[in-house]
Amino acid sequence: MSDQQLLRRLLAGEDAAYRELVQRYQGAMRAVAFAIVGSRHAEEVVQDAWLAVVRSLAGFEQRASLKTWLLSITANLARTRLKHNRREVLLDDLPGPHGSVDEARFDAGDHWRQPPTAWHDDSPEALLAEDELRQCLERTLVSLSELQSSVLLLRERQMLELDEIAGLLEISQANVRVLLHRARLKVFATLEHFEETGQC
Amino acid sequence: MLKCRQLVALSSDYLDAQLSLRQRLAVRAHLAMCWKCRRFVRQLQLTQAVLRQMPEAPIDDLDERARALAAAHRDSQG
Numbered sequence: 001m002s003d004q005q006l007l008r009r010l011l012a013g014e015d016a017a018y019r020e021l022v023q024r025y026q027g028a029m030r031a032v033a034f035a036i037v038g039s040r041h042a043e044e045v046v047q048d049a050w051l052a053v054v055r056s057l058a059g060f061e062q063r064a065s066l067k068t069w070l071l072s073i074t075a076n077l078a079r080t081r082l083k084h085n086r087r088e089v090l091l092d093d094l095p096g097p098h099g100s101v102d103e104a105r106f107d108a109g110d111h112w113r114q115p116p117t118a119w120h121d122d123s124p125e126a127l128l129a130e131d132e133l134r135q136c137l138e139r140t141l142v143s144l145s146e147l148q149s150s151v152l153l154l155r156e157r158q159m160l161e162l163d164e165i166a167g168l169l170e171i172s173q174a175n176v177r178v179l180l181h182r183a184r185l186k187v188f189a190t191l192e193h194f195e196e197t198g199q200c
Numbered sequence: 201m202l203k204c205r206q207l208v209a210l211s212s213d214y215l216d217a218q219l220s221l222r223q224r225l226a227v228r229a230h231l232a233m234c235w236k237c238r239r240f241v242r243q244l245q246l247t248q249a250v251l252r253q254m255p256e257a258p259i260d261d262l263d264e265r266a267r268a269l270a271a272a273h274r275d276s277q278g
């Protein structure tokens with residue numbers, strides 16, 4: 001169903017259309033709220049955003065996609081909530097449960113000292129078929145800073161462009177790239193550890 | 201010549217197509233000669249694919265929320 005079709009059904013007040021809307025977009029809205037206000041207030045921001053959205057649906061002019069519109073409403077509400085105690089952009093890097101791909105992996109000449117091991121499973125389906133690995137990945141995602149995990153999810157799961165993420169979170173694109181890279185390396189390290197040892 | 205460690209540092213930007221032409225060529229030249237970094241980049245792409253396909257936690261109160269929003273919309277139309 002396209003945005004336009006969905007919008008028509010939303011304006012007609014169909015429950016099923018609202019269900020589709022929440023299912024499609026709440027994950028991304030949550031990630032945006034989480035990045036800006038943190039886990040404690042993310043759910044409240046999402047609820048406020050939904051109310052703001054349904055009240056202004058009739059005025060939505062479709063200059064942007066529905067998703068872009070929803071996410072900018074969410075980001076704005078999250079920022080309002082933050083008011084003046086805006087947090088610094090936290091680039092600091094919490095340790096991942098299985099480390100990262102860090103300097104210890106390289107020798108003095110910057111070549112691999114400890115090259116990546118080959119993984120047995122070479123498709124995402126095969127990897128995700130293992131319950132324990134899925135849980136292990138969840139644990140790694142939870143271990144990331146709120147900002148880092150949000151950026152990762154917005155990029156990989158929600159497929160947003162880097163400049164879109166930077167705009168929503170009001171951080172520089174360079175910072176988005178740093179956050180993303182560090183997060184990916186930690187998830188990489190978890191997968192590598194699991195493929196090597198068979199456990200989390 | 202790009203070293204392995206620098207290649208790893210550029211790897212995310214490589215996947216996101218954020219490198220300059222010159223950097224991109226340097227990465228490709230290194231990958232052509234280094235199986236270790238080829239493996240690293242391949243597995244980093246696999247990491248991305250895994251994240252993309254990881255199931256999202258289901259929304260517990262989906263029906264309830266949908267009904268509430270539909271009602272809120274109707275109210276706002278007054």
Ligand SMILES: [Zn+2]
Nearest residue numbers: 204234236237
């Ligand atoms: Zn190399």
